[in-house]
Amino acid sequence: MNTIKFTKRSEMRKETSNVEVFSVKDRTIGDKTYKYFSDAQISLYVTKKCNAGCPFCMNKLEKRCVRSTELEDDKYYKILDYYLESFSDIKPWITITGGEPTISKRLVPTLKMIKDKGFKIRTFSTNGSHLLDMVDGKPILQYMLENNVLNNVNISRMATSDIENAKLMNISETESNNDKLKRIATYAATNDIEIRISCNLLQDGVKNLDDILKFKEFYNNLGISTVMFRELIPLPYEDKMYVNIDTVFEEIEKNEDFELVRVIEGLYYTVKVYNYGEYLVKCYKEKGTADKSVIREFVIYPDGKLDNGFDNETLMEVQL
């Protein structure tokens, strides 16, 4: 996904992926052998349910997600156990996604299973509204800490104003607000959890460099310094919501406060790296040239099927 990421140089952690270092490997799944990207991750839908209703939600475009029926809990745990065992030789990084994972009672057992089997979590995607909810006397954030979810906790937020954000994400202001985010940021800073704000570029929201810089500064003042801005996949919502990220890339290129320091070529992305005051800014642009027969991610959908996440070819379907 085309992205602009601001990270303070003083707060940079070890990256969980390096776009420059990659290879293509073979893997047999069932009775077929596939090629896969060495840095391919497992994307795990803990649930497809969400308490927000973003009109730009990718799940509405994901045919597999739309038509998949969520498994009963006991089947979900068995299937997850099976897949993790199947990948235990290479242990890909795992991205926790949904729906909103924090509203599912499966989240805590899932995090424990992932840790117990020796896998690591690369990214945790959430709208942040239920991170402070209590489960058996502890906030969900505490379970994340205990199960090593320490990096790349991406909280979706589309506007600095609670009212505007609620409108854009179709979520209640009581569930998602800046007071709550401030408490989350304080907890995260105290416990060394890296949280980041993830914002989609939208016609009615953040849409140019000026908006981006104001948004970044607002959340920096709230205690969250890493902020990402993503381009929507330009499909059905193109006319009313879509903002072409190239226009922002051009603004950055022309702005003298941004100093280009490096261009990195990966398999899927070209990344331009800029110095901007105390920040390092990375502009990720997808290459259109990648070999689509190479599996880039393994997706475990809510119906328990393992998929290639690209053209929805089912790689494995476990019979229980």
Ligand code: SF4
């Ligand atoms: S918060 Fe995420 S999963 Fe929920 S509706 Fe919005 S984009 Fe979709």
